[in-house]
Each structure stands twice: as C-alpha cells, then as structure tokens.
Amino acid sequence: GTAHFISVAELRVLNNGTASTGSGQGVPRDYVLLQNYPNPFNPTTKIQFDLPVGSDVTIAVYNVLGQEIATLVKGHLEAGLHVVDFSGENLTNGVYFYSLKAGDYSDMKKMLLLK
Numbered sequence: 001g002t003a004h005f006i007s008v009a010e011l012r013v014l015n016n017g018t019a020s021t022g023s024g025q026g027v028p029r030d031y032v033l034l035q036n037y038p039n040p041f042n043p044t045t046k047i048q049f050d051l052p053v054g055s056d057v058t059i060a061v062y063n064v065l066g067q068e069i070a071t072l073v074k075g076h077l078e079a080g081l082h083v084v085d086f087s088g089e090n091l092t093n094g095v096y097f098y099s100l101k102a103g104d105y106s107d108m109k110k111m112l113l114l115k
Contacts, residue, residue, distance in 0.1 A: 027079045028052050031105035036086070036098065040112040043089040047072070047098055054078045055102040061086065062097040072098075088113040 028050035036045040047059065059073040069091075072084050088096065093115055099108040 028081065031055075031100070031102055031107075033098075033100040033107040033109060035109055036111045040114040041088065042113065042115050043091075044085055044087045045111060047084045047086055048081065049100050049102075050081050051077060051079050051102060053103075055105075057082075058099075058101045059084055060099050060101075062099070064095050064097075069096075 029052055030050065031052060032050040034048040034050075036047050038045060049057075049059070051057070055077060057073050057075065057077045058071065060068050061070040061072065063069050070086075072086060073082075086098070091113055093113055096111050096113060097108050098111060099106065
C-alpha cells in the first residue's frame with residue numbers, strides 16, 4: 001500500500017492503512033489488540049488489531065504519566081486485520097502504552113523503546 005506521513009507532535013504514523021489477513025481465515029471473530037512487534041523497538045514498531053465488525057476505532061499512544069502523546073487512528077474501519085506502523089524516532093527511551101477503543105471494547109498494552 002501507500003505510506004502516509006502524518007506529523008503528530010514528535011511522532012510519525014508511517015502507515016495508517018489496513019492490511020488483509022492473507023491467511024484465508026476471513027473476518028476475525030473477536031476484537032483483539034496484539035502485542036506490538038518488534039518489542040523492544042528502535043525506532044519503529046507495528047501495532048496490529050482485529051475487528052470482527054466495522055467499528056469506530058481509536059488507537060492512541062501514552063507516556064508513563066498517562067498523557068496521550070499521539071492518536072494513530074481515529075475513525076471508522078471495516079472488519080478485518082489492521083496494522084499501524086508507529087515511530088518513536090523523536091522520543092526518549094522508555095515505556096509507552098498504546099490503546100485500542102472500538103465499540104464497547106477497549107484494551108491497552110505496553111511497549112518499550114530502546115535506542
């Protein structure tokens with residue numbers, strides 16, 4: 001697909017599009033927020049999530065103080081597997097959190113930036 005570069009504070013979203021499952025499994029059965037990969041990361045990582053139905057989605061990144069430092073996705077996405085690339089190129093080493101909110105579902109995971 002096409003990479004979109006969006007400047008948000010000190011962060012860059014490298015690709016806020018979607019990716020197909022490619023496995024022939026079709027639409028996921030449940031909402032799932034997967035662990036980012038690679039983790040620890042330097043400076044980019046992938047955040048993958050599954051949507052069983054089309055949903056209004058927000059993916060946000062937070063620092064250890066709980067302050068939102070970036071919104072990676074905000075809008076309606078179709079059912080399926082989705083991948084967002086995240087760059088912490090201009091951030092300091094440390095722990096960050098990312099969250100998925102979709103419909104009544106929400107989850108948060110921890111990621112580690114090591115330069």
